[in-house]
Amino acid sequence: GENVEQHPSTLSVQEGDSAVIKCTYSDSASNYFPWYKQELGKRPQLIIDIRSNVGEKKDQRIAVTLNKTAKHFSLHITETQPEDSAVYFCAATDSGYALNFGKGTSLLVTP
């Protein structure tokens, strides 16, 4: 089955700096790669996603890149703010509904 590795497990940045979270996947059939933000005690919330026919997608301060050849994808957050502090999860799937999650990155943005 699919195996998704996520790094780093914790990340601390200063407000205004950029944050990058990286994920690798093992199944070349995976074709949909969402990123979720989860605040303490809350459900995962989709923040951005990318499909296998696209190399990069941007939405304001967040962007995701995908390298299908290397089987890795990354989340980039620019101009970080304290409210960006949360746990971020990457996921991969070839079905569109059964997600394989990474173990999460705890991001702390300090003022």
Place this chain on the structure above:
Amino acid sequence: NAGVTQTPKFQVLKTGQSMTLQCAQDMNHEYMSWYRQDPGMGLRLIHYSVGAGITDQGEVPNGYNVSRSTTEDFPLRLLSAAPSQTSVYFCASSYQGGTGNTIYFGEGSWLTVV
């Protein structure tokens, strides 16, 4: 639309007891699934369903049963609760499979087995 509704939100069980976590969605989604979330483990797929009457196992199905008698409902049953099943459970739903269909999560159910 209420989206994906899970009940109960919190539950404490004794070892060996059984219970059902309820999940309902009002978006007419074909696909529904259950995940468990443990510290440092991310979310792991327990069971999923691609339509009424069809269910299949995910990564961690042992100790859990599911059924899908209607499109709207996808209950998760713990037959004989064990402390290892202490976790946060999330139900999710989405439109028919295909790349990029947004997956909606319920608010979660916190289960403690003592």
